[in-house]
Amino acid sequence: MGMPITVEIVDNNDTRLLADTFKFFQEVDNRYSTYKTNSEITHINNGLPKSKWSAEMRQVLRLCDATKQQTDGYFDIEHEGKIDPSGLVKGWAIWEAAKRLRKRDSRNFYIEAGGDIQTYGNNAERQPWTVGIRNPFNRDEIIKVLHIKNKGVATSGTYIRGQHIYSPHQPNTSLTDVQSLTVVGQNIYEADRFATAAFAMGKDGIHFVERTEGLEGYMVDNKGTATLTTGFGEYVYA
Amino acid sequence: MKKYIIGIMLLGVLVVYSLGIRHQQPKITPPTSLAANNTPSSTTSSSGTPPPTNSSSTGATSSTSQNSGGSYKDGSYTGSVGDAYYGNVQVRATISGGKITDVTFLQYPNTHSTSVYINQQAMPYLQQEAIKAQSANVNIISGATYTSQAFIQSLSSALSQA
Numbered sequence: 001m002g003m004p005i006t007v008e009i010v011d012n013n014d015t016r017l018l019a020d021t022f023k024f025f026q027e028v029d030n031r032y033s034t035y036k037t038n039s040e041i042t043h044i045n046n047g048l049p050k051s052k053w054s055a056e057m058r059q060v061l062r063l064c065d066a067t068k069q070q071t072d073g074y075f076d077i078e079h080e081g082k083i084d085p086s087g088l089v090k091g092w093a094i095w096e097a098a099k100r101l102r103k104r105d106s107r108n109f110y111i112e113a114g115g116d117i118q119t120y121g122n123n124a125e126r127q128p129w130t131v132g133i134r135n136p137f138n139r140d141e142i143i144k145v146l147h148i149k150n151k152g153v154a155t156s157g158t159y160i161r162g163q164h165i166y167s168p169h170q171p172n173t174s175l176t177d178v179q180s181l182t183v184v185g186q187n188i189y190e191a192d193r194f195a196t197a198a199f200a201m202g203k204d205g206i207h208f209v210e211r212t213e214g215l216e217g218y219m220v221d222n223k224g225t226a227t228l229t230t231g232f233g234e235y236v237y238a
Numbered sequence: 239m240k241k242y243i244i245g246i247m248l249l250g251v252l253v254v255y256s257l258g259i260r261h262q263q264p265k266i267t268p269p270t271s272l273a274a275n276n277t278p279s280s281t282t283s284s285s286g287t288p289p290p291t292n293s294s295s296t297g298a299t300s301s302t303s304q305n306s307g308g309s310y311k312d313g314s315y316t317g318s319v320g321d322a323y324y325g326n327v328q329v330r331a332t333i334s335g336g337k338i339t340d341v342t343f344l345q346y347p348n349t350h351s352t353s354v355y356i357n358q359q360a361m362p363y364l365q366q367e368a369i370k371a372q373s374a375n376v377n378i379i380s381g382a383t384y385t386s387q388a389f390i391q392s393l394s395s396a397l398s399q400a
Binding site for chain 2: 006008110112115116117119123129130131132133134135136137139140141142143144145153154155156157180182206207210220224225226227228229230233238
């Protein structure tokens, strides 16, 4: 996936847990990276017959299909006849890795990959993990601090300026109206896939998050105004 | 007995009034229906109609140029501003040869903003705030990465072909 991955486990000194987690992410990358000429997804895009797809790949692609249905078509992995499930795989992989750590008796940890996070339990100070939302206008700044326990946090956004992208469903809404959209979900799989889809909805995305059960969101628009879903305040620490 | 007399008097006033209205309104299409055809607002008919049927309406202004044989005086008439709930309605009627030849809407509820208003009403009210820098003393940072940028670029190029 070519992105920094951080894993912190506070209640277990077994370094194999860390090693195995990174190994898992490496496997995921080898299978789903469209940049790798030898990945399964590249083979599929080059015409590998469906009978030869791995069971895991089929499951992930089924999840992509379901997500497309649940987001009114906004989540779509197909582009120019090729498929790229990376918009879902990151969250899915973090969630899978977290479940594996849980099975091996880790209770207080977090996994972060490219700004998407799953936390469990508390930090080393026995306080809830604090998650900062990055200022989309200034990478060095934090604009919100959350307390996240046993949940997932994902942020979708774009730092590219001057784009003119329009949603097919709302030609009057430029996607650049929204700078970033942070979604807190029951787990990082839910948070990530819906953050990706809701971001594509422009300013309506925050309303999609509002009406989707189990999700809360924090949207920053291009004027530096944040919009919060009704239950988001429950996670806000500062 | 007193009520009876007042009732009859009221009825008489109404009859006289309706006769007067009928006398004032020959042949031509009543402007009320004309206005109703042009806006979704019922308020238009009460405040935005041309003066002849609504000559007592306050705030209406008119500029009469000549008197013809028709029932309306030639000229153009600006109606008062009416609140049509989703916005104001104001029309200007032009009379020529005693007939309404044009009705111009000076103000009307913009259909776009109306639908936007309705859309926003249908959505729950969401709290807003200006973003503000906080202490950077956190365990983990959530922010967008290239993944979503790629997604947006992909969407953009897809739509450019749509």
